Amino acid sequence: MGDGRDAQTWMQRNKMVVTPILFLLPGFLFFAVYVIIPIFQSFQISLYEWDGLGEATFVGARNYQELLTDRNFEISLWNNLKWLALYLLAIPAGLFIALFLNQTVVGIRLYKSLFFFPFVLSQVVVGLVFSWFYLPREGLLNNVITFFGFESVNILGDPTLATYGIIAAGLWPQTAYCMILYLTGLNAVDPEQVEAGRLDGAKGWKMLWHVILPQLKPATFIAFVVTIIGALRSFDLISIMTNGGPFGSTRVLSFYMFERALSEFGFRMGYGSAIAVVLFMIMLVFIGYFLWSMYQEEREARR
Amino acid sequence: MRSIFKTGAAALAAATMLSGAALAEGHTNLEGTLRITADMSNPGPRAVIEGLAAEFGEMHPNLEVELTVVDREAWKTQIRNALSADPPDVINWYAANRMGPYVDAGLFMDISEWWDAGDYEGLESVRGAMTMNDAQWGVPYTYYQWGVYYREDIFNELGLSEPTTWEEELANCQVIVDSGRACYTIGTRFLWTAGGWFDYLNMRTNGFDFHMQLALGEVPWTDDRVRATFDNWRTLIDMGAFIEDHQTYSWQEALPFMVNGQATAYLMGNFAVDQLRNAGLTDDQLDFYQFPIITEGLPQGEDAPTDTFHVPSGAQNVEAARAFLQFVTSPDVQGRINGPDGLGQLPVNANAEVADDEFIQQGFEMLSQNATGGIAQFFDRDFPAEMASVGMEGLQEFMVFPDNLDDILERLEAARQRIY
Numbered sequence: 001m002g003d004g005r006d007a008q009t010w011m012q013r014n015k016m017v018v019t020p021i022l023f024l025l026p027g028f029l030f031f032a033v034y035v036i037i038p039i040f041q042s043f044q045i046s047l048y049e050w051d052g053l054g055e056a057t058f059v060g061a062r063n064y065q066e067l068l069t070d071r072n073f074e075i076s077l078w079n080n081l082k083w084l085a086l087y088l089l090a091i092p093a094g095l096f097i098a099l100f101l102n103q104t105v106v107g108i109r110l111y112k113s114l115f116f117f118p119f120v121l122s123q124v125v126v127g128l129v130f131s132w133f134y135l136p137r138e139g140l141l142n143n144v145i146t147f148f149g150f151e152s153v154n155i156l157g158d159p160t161l162a163t164y165g166i167i168a169a170g171l172w173p174q175t176a177y178c179m180i181l182y183l184t185g186l187n188a189v190d191p192e193q194v195e196a197g198r199l200d201g202a203k204g205w206k207m208l209w210h211v212i213l214p215q216l217k218p219a220t221f222i223a224f225v226v227t228i229i230g231a232l233r234s235f236d237l238i239s240i241m242t243n244g245g246p247f248g249s250t251r252v253l254s255f256y257m258f259e260r261a262l263s264e265f266g267f268r269m270g271y272g273s274a275i276a277v278v279l280f281m282i283m284l285v286f287i288g289y290f291l292w293s294m295y296q297e298e299r300e301a302r303r
Numbered sequence: 304m305r306s307i308f309k310t311g312a313a314a315l316a317a318a319t320m321l322s323g324a325a326l327a328e329g330h331t332n333l334e335g336t337l338r339i340t341a342d343m344s345n346p347g348p349r350a351v352i353e354g355l356a357a358e359f360g361e362m363h364p365n366l367e368v369e370l371t372v373v374d375r376e377a378w379k380t381q382i383r384n385a386l387s388a389d390p391p392d393v394i395n396w397y398a399a400n401r402m403g404p405y406v407d408a409g410l411f412m413d414i415s416e417w418w419d420a421g422d423y424e425g426l427e428s429v430r431g432a433m434t435m436n437d438a439q440w441g442v443p444y445t446y447y448q449w450g451v452y453y454r455e456d457i458f459n460e461l462g463l464s465e466p467t468t469w470e471e472e473l474a475n476c477q478v479i480v481d482s483g484r485a486c487y488t489i490g491t492r493f494l495w496t497a498g499g500w501f502d503y504l505n506m507r508t509n510g511f512d513f514h515m516q517l518a519l520g521e522v523p524w525t526d527d528r529v530r531a532t533f534d535n536w537r538t539l540i541d542m543g544a545f546i547e548d549h550q551t552y553s554w555q556e557a558l559p560f561m562v563n564g565q566a567t568a569y570l571m572g573n574f575a576v577d578q579l580r581n582a583g584l585t586d587d588q589l590d591f592y593q594f595p596i597i598t599e600g601l602p603q604g605e606d607a608p609t610d611t612f613h614v615p616s617g618a619q620n621v622e623a624a625r626a627f628l629q630f631v632t633s634p635d636v637q638g639r640i641n642g643p644d645g646l647g648q649l650p651v652n653a654n655a656e657v658a659d660d661e662f663i664q665q666g667f668e669m670l671s672q673n674a675t676g677g678i679a680q681f682f683d684r685d686f687p688a689e690m691a692s693v694g695m696e697g698l699q700e701f702m703v704f705p706d707n708l709d710d711i712l713e714r715l716e717a718a719r720q721r722i723y
Contacts, residue, residue, distance in 0.1 A: 052383055053408035071714070136548040157551040157703070245492060246550040247700035264379045265683070265692035267404055 039280065046273035052261075056270070063274035072248050073275065076256040079163050080232065080282070083252060086167045087174060087231035091223050094178025095216075099208070101179070102186045112183065119176035127240030130169035131156065156242050159249035166237050166250060174230055178223045185219030186212075221293070228286050232279070253279040334365040337623040338391035341370065342378035347577075351645045359630055366623055386410040390615035392624040398432040398609040399680040400518075400687055402440055405613075411440045412614040412621070414628070422629045425652040432609050432680065441613035442628045445641055447648040448666030449499060449606040449681075452575055453568035454561065455590040457484070465592040469507075469535070472595045476544050479567050486544040488566035490557030491702060494695035498682025499570055501698050502606050505532045507597035511604030511676030518685040520723030524715040530708075535597060537705050550703055558582060570594070572608065576662045577647060591665050593673060604676030605669065608684060609651070693718040 011018065046063055050056035067073045101112050118126065133140050136154035146152050155165040189212060197211040213220075235254045242250045244259060251259070253275055259265075261272025337359075343352040349372055360368040371391070373381060382396065386405060396402055405411045415438045417423070418430065423442060433439045458464070458475075461482055466472040476486040491497045506514045509528045516522045517529070539545065546560050555578065560566040562582045569575060579589060596603065612631060614624045630636060637655035641648050641663075649667055650657065657667045670678065683691040697711040 051404055051408070053387065053404060053410065136551060154548045154551055157548050243492065245494070245696075245699065246703060247696045259692075262380060264376075265688040267688055 042273045042276050042280070045269055046271075046277050048270045050269040051267040052269045059270065063271050066271065067274055067278065072251060072256060075249060076251045076253045076275075077278075079250065079252045080279075082163055083167060083170075083231040083234050084228065086164070087170065087227050087234075088224075090171050090174035090178045090227050091220065093171070093175045094180075094223060095182050095220075097175065097179045098182035098186060099212075102183060116176050116180055118173040119180070121173065123173070123236040124240050126169055126173055127237045130165070130172075130237075131241050134165055157246055159246050162242055162246060162250045166234075166241050169241065170230075170234060170237050174227060177226060177230075181219045181223045181226075182216060185216045189215050225290055229283075232283055232286075253282075332365065333363045333620075333623045333626055335620050335623065336367045336369055337393070337620050337627060338369045339371070339393045339627070340378075340385060340391045340395070341372050342375045342395040344372050344374045344378075348646055351640045355631065355636070355640065359627055362630075363623070363626070386615050386617070390617035392614065392618040392620045393627055394613050394615060396441065396611050396613050397680070397684055398429075398441075398443060398611050399684045401680075401684045402611070402613070403435065403687065406435050406440050410616055412616045412618060413438045413440060414442075414614060414625075415439045417625055417628070422625070423632050423652075425634055425654040426632055428653060429609060429651050432678075433611065441611045442632050443609040443611045443651040444631050444637070445646050445648045446607045446609040446651060447573040448670055449503075449570070449572050449594075449608075450666065450669065451568050451570050451592050451594060452561075452579065452662075453590055453592065454564065454584075454588055456588045457564060457567045458590075465590070466595045467592075468595050469597040473538065473542075476539065476542060480543050484564065485546045485560070485566040486539070486568060488546050488557045488560040488569050489549045489702075490552030490554045491549045491699045492551060492553045492556075494692075494699050495681075495683050496554050496557075496571075497698035497702055498691070498695050499572075499606060500536065500702075501532070501694075502679060502682050503570065503594045504536050504597070505529070506604040506676065506679065507594060507601065508532045508535055510598070510601040511679065514604065514679065515677070515685070520687075520690070520719055524712050524719055529712065533701065533705075533708055533712075536701070537708075540702060540705050545702065550699060572606075573648060573662055573666055586661055591662055593669050602676035603674055605674040605678055606681050607649075607670055607674075607678045608681045687722055690715075690718060690722050 045056075047058060047060060048056040049059045049063070097115055101108065101115060134142075134155045136142060136157065137152055141155070142152045153161070155161045193211055193215070194207070197207055202211060233254060234252055235258070238244060238250055238252060238255050244251045244255055257272045257275040257279065260268050260275060266272065339352075339356060341352045343349055352372065353370065356368045356370040360366060378395070382394070382405075385391065385394065387410065390410070396405070402411065418433075418439045423430075426442065429443050429446075430439065432443060433441050453465075457479075461478050463475045463478060466475050479486045489496050489500070502514065505517070508531050513522065513528060517524075522529070546557065546566050549557065554571070554575075557569070558575070558578055559582070561569050562579065562584060576589070580586075593603065593605075612628055614621065614628070618624050631640075632652055634650075634652045634654040634656075637650035637652040638657075640646055641650040641655070642658040643660050643663075647658070647660065647663065649663060649670070657663060679685055682695065686694060694715055697715050700707055701711055
């Protein structure tokens with residue numbers, strides 16, 4: 001009997017390797033052209049002074065030096081940190097609502113959809129709704145506050161409050177997102193373990209902490225990833241609600257980058273790129289952590 | 304066979320062209336395509352540019368006029384791509400410093416020759432606004448006055464009259480504030496409205512020439528004369544002349560305060576009149592006065608922003624573009640498009656007819672007779688783009704927290720030293 005393998009073509013022999021590569025190739029090409037290469041281009045442009053039209057002049061690290069003394073950059077950086085820290089509140093809030101909604105009551109699907117609803121809305125709509133909500137005097141918030149005899153506040157017009165006001169608006173859809181992640185996670189909770197826990201006398205917080213939460217770990221991880229990325233990407237709400245103001249106090253890095261490089265009065269591609277590079281570096285810390293922990297889990301699973 | 308057909312068609316085309324040219328009174332034999340990209344996207348202006356394109360197309364039967372209307376705000380960022388990638392033959396933009404980046408990058412065509420050739424008779428007075436590096440880079444097609452629009456009925460009720468001096472202004476304002484109203488409505492959310500106040504206060508306190516020196520970066524922001532301007536502004540702020548929470552409103556959102564009578568006046572461009580009328584105010588309730596004199600003896604300067612047409616340096620059909628610019632600026636067309644059915648603004652051609660509208664007439668009179676100091680474009684067009692954005696942010700902050708003035712001025716001064 002001759003070896004059947006000889007009759008096979010090279011393609012047939014290697015199809016387990018070649019086929020996935022062929023499938024991946026278009027995606028990889030697009031990813032390279034629209035994501036990877038532009039990242040390195042930003043690195044390069046950040047070393048130039050360029051108005052986007054004429055000749056670019058090489059200035060070395062001068063854009064970065066200027067960032068060090070740029071007060072607006074400092075404000076943006078701090079605001080980014082505020083976003084990062086406060087946006088994470090969406091995770092416990094989402095968990096709480098998910099636990100609350102994880103019951104078998106008539107019409108629970110309707111309640112779940114109502115809670116999920118804000119996530120379906122466009123960020124622009126969320127921003128507009130909250131701007132009206134916050135309006136000085138006419139807004140709903142101020143109607144309530146003044147009803148209880150307090151002074152009317154202008155949240156979006158107050159440089160110390162405006163950022164928090166926008167984050168609160170952003171938390172609304174983000175909480176809904178985390179809630180849906182946890183609801184799915186709760187479906188996968190093993191009833192036998194819950195039963196066993198109950199037999200051991202666990203209930204309430206103990207049950208939640210020692211039995212339910214460990215099983216929700218994958219959901220928590222995903223919620224963490226999307227919330228961190230959402231916080232760093234915040235842009236549309238700021239643009240809609242305050243346009244970076246009052247006097248630039250609600251800028252974050254992505255908005256500041258847009259302002260400097262691409263907006264009506266911005267003609268500094270190099271400076272904008274330098275801001276983008278800093279933002280990318282911050283993101284890289286988180287992306288690195290996510291990839292590392294996913295890799296760890298993959299290894300655990302293989303064992 | 305084919306070639307015979309072609310020659311036949313060409314001959315026919317040539318014949319019609321000749322007759323067409325004859326019909327259009329020697330309006331040359333333009334052919335090909337004329338591509339216009341306009342930012343006149345609001346309903347009124349849109350109808351104007353569409354009408355112009357159609358009319359110009361009819362005048363030149365062999366010319367195909369291709370019009371693209373881009374959203375006015377979006378165009379401010381799109382223009383860069385449009386000019387460098389696939390430039391059309393005619394585009395919209397603004398005069399003064401705002402055309403600087405495109406002039407410097409060589410993206411606008413130098414059309415000084417056309418000006419010298421007498422294409423634009425009647426436009427001599429606006430030639431300066433189109434001049435940069437000793438050459439002309441486009442033509443204006445409309446401009447409008449700024450000034451104080453006020454509630455005539457409330458003024459009558461309180462027994463006030465149009466102020467001409469700063470003392471009268473302050474006295475008026477005190478009466479208005481005492482009656483429980485704000486003197487001025489303003490919405491500074493998009494910053495530029497505060498620029499208008501600075502323009503006027505500075506031009507009235509220190510004069511037009513000083514204002515222009517500041518715009519050119521020749522005077523430090525920490526100069527005492529600049530402080531004097533802010534002192535005058537502060538007088539108004541401290542007496543409660545402006546509505547509260549203005550940093551939250553856009554200029555349109557600030558209109559209801561005036562319409563409802565919570566504020567009595569608005570320092571604005573003439574485009575506000577249309578909105579105020581639409582909101583229900585009649586011409587009996589509305590009136591206009593020139594910003595009062597602060598420093599005696601200084602000739603008054605005025606803001607009158609000019610909107611323009613330019614020919615990109617990469618234009619394909621330059622001949623047609625030239626004819627179009629000439630057409631747009633001719634007295635007849637100027638009178639029509641700036642009339643009450645068109646833009647409702649001022650024609651740039653001195654020979655054109657000024658529309659019979661209370662506010663347009665008053666504005667025309669003011670600019671032609673009572674703006675002896677000079678005509679400025681506007682804060683965000685006279686100052687370089689970056690200085691304007693940093694500056695307007697500081698102006699907004701000053702209006703909310705006047706105590707931060709020292710800090711703001713130092714910031715602006717640092718920006719000035721870097722930018723110029």
